[in-house]
Amino acid sequence: MPGSSHERSDAARNRQLLLDATEELVRECGADAVTMDAVAKKAGVGKGTVFRRFGNRAGLMLALLDQSDQKLQWAYMFGPPPLGPGAPGLDRLIAFGRARLELVEVEGDVRKNADLGGQYSGPPYNIAKTHVSLLLRQAGAPGDIGLLADTLLASLDAGLVLHQIRARGYTPEQIGDHWERLVRQVTATPAQ
Structure with missing residues (x-):
């Protein structure tokens, strides 16, 4: 836990x-x-x-982010479906994005205040990328899975999502619906 x-x-x-x-x-x-x-x-x-x-303050912010990351990791590794095991990869991928978006209220501002040098090479990002890559494979996504996972995770970046909510006026529900459309598009197999 x-x-x-x-x-x-x-x-x-x-x-x-x-x-x-x-x-x-x-x-x-x-x-x-x-x-x-x-x-x-x-x-x-x-x-x-x-x-x-x-x-110091940065250490406190990093600890808060670490706790948030651990809770989400536990939910998608051991929690109930559709976020946790037992649902099809596509459904789990959609649930993962929506769960990440729920964390933005706290994480977005915290990530701006924590020293996150190497954020794309550290364990939290790589664990999320591995999970998204696995779900993309399960959903039968075509293309370079690693690059596709990075692209999908970029759309969940807390700073971007906060900008979309605060400056652009989107609701978290609209962003979640967009995430689902995006996931469905990138996992669709091309017409033969």
């Missing part, structure tokens, strides 16, 4: 308390406005506890 490790139970509880407080603050006022002081106050702990646990 996401977040499980070998840390003491009280340390794990404090870590989760701090991450929950951070996520609430991001939802309430955006990641730009989140400070270590505000997180400590919201969680009911001293500011030093936040710094000891995460080092």
Whole structure:
């Protein structure tokens, strides 16, 4: 399950308390406005506890992203269909995109505030790309699967999706419907 490790139970509880407080603050006022002081106050702990646990603000933001990535990974590896195993590849791919879009409210602003050098070579991106590639193969998509997976994942980029919502006026539902049309188009086999 996401977040499980070998840390003491009280340390794990404090870590989760701090991450929950951070996520609430991001939802309430955006990641730009989140400070270590505000997180400590919201969680009911001293500011030093936040710094000891995460080092700095970027470390806190990276931990929040890591938690989000782990939850989504667990859902598509072990959760119920259509996101989890047991549904056809096409249905799972559509569910994956919609699940990623649900995370944009928090992740979009957080990704802008975290140091993400190497974001396309790190484990979270590569795990998502491997999953999307697998589902594309299961759905019988033609073409270069790796390149197609990168292209599909680019359309789910949190920064882009936030721009589409905030500046262009699209709703998350419209973007999700577009994702589904895009997936159906790229997995359709060409006419003979």
